[in-house]
Amino acid sequence: MSIISGLIGNAAETDIEDVKKDYGKLLGKSEQVIQAYQWVRDLLIFTDYRLILVDIQGATGKKVDYHSIPYKSIRHFAVESTGHFDLEAELKIWVAGLGAEPLVYTFSKDADVYRVQALLAECVGK
Numbered sequence: 189m190s191i192i193s194g195l196i197g198n199a200a201e202t203d204i205e206d207v208k209k210d211y212g213k214l215l216g217k218s219e220q221v222i223q224a225y226q227w228v229r230d231l232l233i234f235t236d237y238r239l240i241l242v243d244i245q246g247a248t249g250k251k252v253d254y255h256s257i258p259y260k261s262i263r264h265f266a267v268e269s270t271g272h273f274d275l276e277a278e279l280k281i282w283v284a285g286l287g288a289e290p291l292v293y294t295f296s297k298d299a300d301v302y303r304v305q306a307l308l309a310e311c312v313g314k
Contacts, residue, residue, distance in 0.1 A: 201299055202226040207233055214240060214254060223307055225299065232293060234307055239281075241291075257283055259311045266290075267305040277301035281308075 207224040223234040231242040241255040261284045268278040280290040295301055
């Protein structure tokens with residue numbers, strides 16, 4: 189991930205092995221990390237069972253919120269790709285029980301937003 193993309197809040201793909209090492213304690217016995225995207229400190233982790241949102245808070249980063257969204261709770265999602273002049277793509281996820289507003293994540297132009305969409309389609313369709 190480029191430093192500039194991270195500073196302006198765009199996610200980029202991150203190393204799965206690093207995610208497993210740092211967040212393996214969050215995973216169920218047979219759960220596997222499929223893909224992960226990282227902002228400056230926060231992460232969006234796709235596993236074979238759920239989506240894990242890691243929200244690192246505060247200046248010291250000692251307080252961390254872990255949100256677990258089972259794929260069956262995702263009602264629909266939308267991906268907006270980058271255009272000729274856009275520097276980012278967006279992923280919007282509507283989750284049952286969270287109201288009408290979607291969760292919105294911004295990805296750097298280097299991230300393959302179509303891969304994210306395909307991954308969600310596969311996981312939500314299970």
